[in-house]
Every structure is written in C-alpha cells, then in structure tokens.
Amino acid sequence: MDDSAFARLLALKDTMTPWALRAVVTLGVPDLLADGEADVAELARRTGTVPEALHRALRLLAAHGVLAAPRPGVYGPTDLSRLLESGHPMSLRPWLDLDGAVARGDRACVHVLEALRTGRPVHERAYGRPVWDDLAADPGLAASFDAAMERRAAALAPTVVAAFDWSSVRHVLDVGGGTGAVLAAVLRARPALRGTLFDRAATVAAARAAWGATPEGRRCAFVGGSFFDALPRTADAALLVNVVHDWPDEHAEVVLRRCAEAVGAGGRVLVVEYARPDDSAASPSGPLELDLLLALVYGGRLRRPDELGALADRAGLESTDVSAVTDGLILMACSVKEPCSRAASR
Ligand SMILES: C[S@@+](CC[C@H](N)C(=O)[O-])C[C@H]1O[C@@H](n2cnc3c(N)ncnc32)[C@H](O)[C@@H]1O
Incomplete structure (x- = not known):
C-alpha cells in the first residue's frame, strides 16, 4: 500500500x-x-x-x-x-461560531449525499426553510451572517475600489451590499460620488446605524427591500459583490435584470465574485469547496467568466470589460444593451 x-x-x-x-x-x-x-x-x-x-x-x-x-x-x-x-479587524470568528448563521449552514452540509442525488440545496431539509427565510426569521442569526460577510467585504473593498473606473460614475447602487463595507470604501475613495446601499431592511438599518453619520454615510441612501423587485432608480451604476453566486441561473438573471432596469440606458452594472476554476486537477480547492457549499446551502454556484457573461447577456447587459480575473475573482463591467422593461418578472 x-x-x-x-x-x-x-x-x-x-x-x-x-x-x-x-x-x-x-x-x-x-x-x-x-x-x-x-x-x-x-x-x-x-x-x-x-x-x-x-x-x-x-x-x-x-x-x-x-x-x-x-x-x-x-x-x-x-x-x-x-x-x-x-476584536481582530479580519476576524474569522463569525465564520466559525457555532451559534452563528454560517456554521448553521455548514451543519446542513451533513446532507450532502441528498444534495448530490437531488441537485437541490439541503438547508431547507435541515431547518425547514430556505436560508434567506431562515435568516429573516431570526435577527440574531441574520446579524451574525452580516458580520461574517462584512469581514470578507472589507478585505475585498480595496480591489473593488481599484478595479473600476469610478470617474464617470455619479451615483452607485450597491445591490445586496450587506452592511456596506465595499460601498463605504468606494465612497471614501471617491468624495464626489453618491451611493445607495440596498439589502434586506434589517441589514440596511444596521449599516445606517454603523456608518450613516460618517462623511461617506452622509452621501449615501440606505434602502431596504428585495432585489427581485424594482430597485431605486437614482444611480447610473449598480454594483453586485458576491451576490449573483448565491442564486441559480433563473434567479440570478432576474437580479441582473433589475440592476439593468435601475441604471437604465447608458448605465453600468459591475459584478464582482469568485470565479469557478476550469476543470483541471491543478485547480485550487478553495473555490471548488465554495462552489459545493453554495449549492448545498444557497442553491447557488460559482461561474466561469464566460458563464457570467452569458447570464448578463440574457439579462439585457453587455459585458464591456470582459471579466478580468484577479486572484480568482471575476471583475466584470457591463453596459445596458437596450432599454429594459420593468415588466420582467421573477
Ligand atoms: C453573500 S452576501 C454579500 C454581501 C455583500 N455584497 C458582500 O460582498 O459582503 C449576499 C447579500 O444578499 C442579500 N440578499 C439576499 N437576498 C436578498 C433579497 N431578496 N433582496 C435584497 N438583498 C438580499 C443578503 O442580505 C446579503 O447581504
């Protein structure tokens, strides 16, 4: 042996x-x-x-x-x-705390065999409701989820600030922006820019309480709601950071379409998330582990740049800065192809 x-x-x-x-x-x-x-x-x-x-x-x-x-x-x-x-600014504690939302999702993964047999997420099987309904039902759990995302978003923020040409943007709408770590960093770096943070109502309320009174917070609107419904129409660029990957294609397409509708003709949609590596033995295991976790807990998936581009295309967007991939991240800038109908439904 x-x-x-x-x-x-x-x-x-x-x-x-x-x-x-x-x-x-x-x-x-x-x-x-x-x-x-x-x-x-x-x-x-x-x-x-x-x-x-x-x-x-x-x-x-x-x-x-x-x-x-x-x-x-x-x-x-x-x-x-x-x-x-x-107290560490990049603390991984919220990702591991057994009383928190992330570990709750991890525990559902014991049903991996069922997920492989059905192709469906198993969070509902473990807890009786899909992950977002689960968070909505428990403010403490939702806050622990937001805290975990905030650490990762803070680490990503400098990359997002540097990745796009913000000089031509007047107002950026951060869709599913969590507690706004990325948006706050963008607004801090670009003092002429205005912003809107859009997420679930409780998350946005926590963000407003945390940084609404800062100089960048005073240039930001905090709006709660669902990104499957019409989004605020005040921005000329929409930002989606680690949001599309939470959803299967049909839902992800709706979110992208809502963004296109919100920014309208001439507007831009910027997508940032981890790329699914090519199928090869040399692929790093980290993104592959995330891809499987997204399937089991959220029903989502990582996508290759061409897959994300095709999804954007179906949502009425044209990827203009095709998918620079940096450190496993896709940074995709899209323009709106044509006037989008508000009638598109989920
Ligand atoms: C993976 S987190 C990413 C958060 C943030 N963009 C970041 O990079 O940290 C996904 C976000 O989508 C939000 N979300 C999920 N479903 C939503 C919905 N229907 N409407 C608005 N936001 C939603 C969650 O609250 C969460 O903040």
Missing part, C-alpha cells in the same frame, strides 16, 4: 479538526489567550467546560498550529489564533 496516499486520504477524512476549531472559537478560547498563555484548568473554568474534554480539543488544534503549546497542559496564542480573536 502507498503510505502517502493512505495518509493523504486520512487527512482528507478528518472529522474532528473542523468541529474542534468551531467549538474552541465559540467558547472564546482565542480571546482568552489574547494576552498570553493559560493552562487547561483556567481555560476550562472560564469557558464552563470539563478540563479533560477541553484539553483533547486544544491538543488537536495545537497539533495543527492553531494554538501554541509551550508546556504540557499550557496553551498560548499563534498567528492563526490571532485571526480568531473577536
């Missing part, structure tokens, strides 16, 4: 590391270690856990370099655990 093949497969089948990581993050251990080392008894006392059980999880994470283990039974921070602290 090929030992290395055996070892690689065993590493791939790892059940416990992903869940031990989530549990330890949920317990706040990285925060407790932020100022330095602590022993297991102290960590167990402060997290309300059983020392011997907690120790087994900590040992496993230390073996992966998530925690330092300077002495037996004593743990400390590492570069990795710093990224799991609540």
Whole structure:
C-alpha cells in the first residue's frame, strides 16, 4: 500500500479538526489567550467546560498550529489564533461560531449525499426553510451572517475600489451590499460620488446605524427591500459583490435584470465574485469547496467568466470589460444593451 496516499486520504477524512476549531472559537478560547498563555484548568473554568474534554480539543488544534503549546497542559496564542480573536479587524470568528448563521449552514452540509442525488440545496431539509427565510426569521442569526460577510467585504473593498473606473460614475447602487463595507470604501475613495446601499431592511438599518453619520454615510441612501423587485432608480451604476453566486441561473438573471432596469440606458452594472476554476486537477480547492457549499446551502454556484457573461447577456447587459480575473475573482463591467422593461418578472 502507498503510505502517502493512505495518509493523504486520512487527512482528507478528518472529522474532528473542523468541529474542534468551531467549538474552541465559540467558547472564546482565542480571546482568552489574547494576552498570553493559560493552562487547561483556567481555560476550562472560564469557558464552563470539563478540563479533560477541553484539553483533547486544544491538543488537536495545537497539533495543527492553531494554538501554541509551550508546556504540557499550557496553551498560548499563534498567528492563526490571532485571526480568531473577536476584536481582530479580519476576524474569522463569525465564520466559525457555532451559534452563528454560517456554521448553521455548514451543519446542513451533513446532507450532502441528498444534495448530490437531488441537485437541490439541503438547508431547507435541515431547518425547514430556505436560508434567506431562515435568516429573516431570526435577527440574531441574520446579524451574525452580516458580520461574517462584512469581514470578507472589507478585505475585498480595496480591489473593488481599484478595479473600476469610478470617474464617470455619479451615483452607485450597491445591490445586496450587506452592511456596506465595499460601498463605504468606494465612497471614501471617491468624495464626489453618491451611493445607495440596498439589502434586506434589517441589514440596511444596521449599516445606517454603523456608518450613516460618517462623511461617506452622509452621501449615501440606505434602502431596504428585495432585489427581485424594482430597485431605486437614482444611480447610473449598480454594483453586485458576491451576490449573483448565491442564486441559480433563473434567479440570478432576474437580479441582473433589475440592476439593468435601475441604471437604465447608458448605465453600468459591475459584478464582482469568485470565479469557478476550469476543470483541471491543478485547480485550487478553495473555490471548488465554495462552489459545493453554495449549492448545498444557497442553491447557488460559482461561474466561469464566460458563464457570467452569458447570464448578463440574457439579462439585457453587455459585458464591456470582459471579466478580468484577479486572484480568482471575476471583475466584470457591463453596459445596458437596450432599454429594459420593468415588466420582467421573477
Ligand atoms: C453573500 S452576501 C454579500 C454581501 C455583500 N455584497 C458582500 O460582498 O459582503 C449576499 C447579500 O444578499 C442579500 N440578499 C439576499 N437576498 C436578498 C433579497 N431578496 N433582496 C435584497 N438583498 C438580499 C443578503 O442580505 C446579503 O447581504
């Protein structure tokens, strides 16, 4: 038997590391270690856990370099655990917290076999309703989802600011813009630009509370609603960051069409999201994992630049700056092909 093949497969089948990581993050251990080392008894006392059980999880994470283990039974921070602290600006905690929306979606993925057999998302099978209805029913869950997206959006924002020629844009509508980390960065970089943040009502309200009073917030309208309905018509450019990939083609096409209708003739629609890599053994696994997760939790998918271009075409858009792909991202600028009918329906 090929030992290395055996070892690689065993590493791939790892059940416990992903869940031990989530549990330890949920317990706040990285925060407790932020100022330095602590022993297991102290960590167990402060997290309300059983020392011997907690120790087994900590040992496993230390073996992966998530925690330092300077002495037996004593743990400390590492570069990795710093990224799991609540206060870190790029904290991954909202992506791993077992009480949050993202981990709730991850748990639904235990039904992967059913998803492969039916081709349908399994979030509803796990929780009785599709993911967006689930979030709408629980403000705490929705806020945890928004917090996770905000971290990723903040990391993407400089790329979006640099990717497009904003000089010819007067007013940008960020559709499904979450709490507005990208839009705020664009407005900050372009002081003459006005903006509208459009998302679910609660998300937009949280955004307004967080940055509505800043200089860029005062140049921004905060509008709640559904992007399957008519969008505000005040902008000459619409921005969709990591939104289209949440939806199957028929829904994604409607969102793009709503954007085209909103900006009208002469307007532009800018799409930013991760590209599906070409089918080849050399493809990085990260986007492929995201592609499968999107299918299971949201019913969405990653698309190649040509697939996204074809979808835009069907929605009445023409991709003008065809799909620069940077670091796995598609950055697609489209113009509106023809006056779009407001009658198009979902
Ligand atoms: C994956 S997040 C991306 C958020 C943000 N653009 C970013 O890059 O972080 C998708 C966004 O779509 C929003 N969304 C989902 N369904 C929606 C709908 N029907 N109408 C408006 N927004 C919706 C969610 O609230 C969420 O903020």
